[in-house]
Amino acid sequence: MFEVFLKEIKELLRDRKTLMFIVALPLLIFPVIFAVVGYMMAMANLEAEQEVHKVYIIGAEAAPEFTESVRYHKNFELVTANYANKNDIIQAIQNEELDVGIVIEAKAQPSTREQTTWQVIYNDSARINYLFRYIEELKEQYQSKVQTLSFNALGVTKESEMEFLISPIKLEKVDTADARESWGEKIGVLLPYLLIPIVLTGAVYPAIDLGAGEKERGTLETLLLTPISRTNIVLGKFLTVLSASLATASLSILSMGLWLFVARTFVNVSEFTVALSHITFVELLAMLSLLIPLAAMFSSIVLSISIYARTFKEAQNYMGPLSMLVFIPVMISVMPNMELTYKTAFIPVTNVALAIKELLKGTSEIGILAVIVGSSILLAVGLLAFCVRWFNQEKVLFR
């Protein structure tokens, strides 16, 4: 068994294509993802900030100060036109002559003390849009002037009194979720999407080579004729695939840590990196020990498939759907109300995804983690037993 394992590893290390998947993918995927996402966000923000929106105001004479503030705002351009009502504006927006229209119903004045409604008409489906926020800001400024005037007319002049009248009670939020927990929740949704498929990918390519590849090259038959039992042969192959998958998983986690560290030295210390730097070594180890049985499960499955296939191509055809399938349990884990409990700890794959999130948030429980590791190991052993029996069947080996 060991002889088979050593030789498979040696051959694997000489295969550039497979190495690419095992080493390069996990090392490069994180910086690439970080960079691409960061870049796109920055670009979109910049664009949104620089965008100048065309505005038309109906009833501008009712709020001249407000109108002036719109005119001088860097993101607005007042258009000269003659739209009579709301419908004209909607039409104009659809024709792209206008980005936003404001309909001012009546003058807000201290003498009448009647609330008025202003309608802001625009298309809200655009990607990142600060339009409404800008208008709201300008309205607030204008509104507070009207408020001050109104209070003055009533004889209220002290700032604190005005504040009381506007809002006698102020709610103050004290969040018990520390930065880490809220970031953990966010990253925890993302990370399993990366890690779990990576663990699978790390197993797929070596498995194809070791199973179907051996059939296609015509080396399987000779291997079967050596005094090594078929069980030992398949165990040797399983260990190889598992090692590759684990190498990929550990490299991914390592690379994630490394790039976070790099990012921290370049970017100003953001909440995000500070939060994640609280992750302890023990928790990283826990993450890895969750991934080990998972890798074993994947290894048995892909090796069984690969042994069954007659050629590389056939094996690849089977693996395609599998790499789609693996997303399903991960997606289940991010469904609303999905939480790690002693029940959900028994759902394979999903439980690992949930546990990774808990570990990132720093709210994991050792008991549940043990259940996950235990149930995953049991399943992995079952799948391995199947794989071994599978490899001992003539109808699988000689098709």
Next chain:
Amino acid sequence: MISVNGLKKKFKLTKDHKKGITEAQQDPREEKDYFHSVRDVHFHCEQGEVLGLLGPNGAGKTTTLRMLSTALKPDEGSIEVGGVDLVKKPLAGRKAIGFLSGSTGLYGRLTAKENVEYFAKLHGMKGAELKQRCDELFTLLDMHSFLDKRADNLSTGMKQKTNIARAVVHRPKVVILDEPTTGLDIMTTQTVINFIKGLKEQGTPVVFSTHHLDEVALLCDRVTVIDQGLTCFDGTLAAFKEQGHSEELNQAFMNILEGHRHV
């Protein structure tokens, strides 16, 4: 030395296989969900003899040799090699058998030397014994010039030499070859033929299947003809010519098949 009796093997037909069978061709080997590839095969071969296994495409030669090499388990029948019952003790049998087929490949990313050594190790050889045996074969087959090249980069001839070395590295008592010369050029074919001659001189019995009757004329002491999974001739080369009513082997082969199918 090698004795095969009443060998039978059937395969379960899958949908793929069924598709290939047209209704017009009624094959006596078909039966519901099964295909009886080998129905009754027998032959024997003594120390120092070379046996040629002949038969048309699909006759069951490969299936027979796979059972002989313990890759497949026979449904019925017995196989004995040097007094060891291969059906009961396949593991012991494997040590006694060297096997090579036309479709046998090498591990492309290992060097020629590593390929041979790997199989030596799998056969439990190590240290000085392993090194000595490998060196002996490398010299015998004149392989020293390409030992450290990866198998992927070897010519077909070099690959076949490596394959031969691999097949006999554990000093098998008998050697089984399935169409060892198919698809090889004249030079490489000669390497294989010389190798079989060498084995014969050492007294190692060889069983090989082939479609080239000139090889049979050159090498074989005995001939076995299989048709549709049945042994229809088993005897010496001289008896083969006699029963086939011809000195010319191709003609004799056709006559024997014809005779068998008309019975």
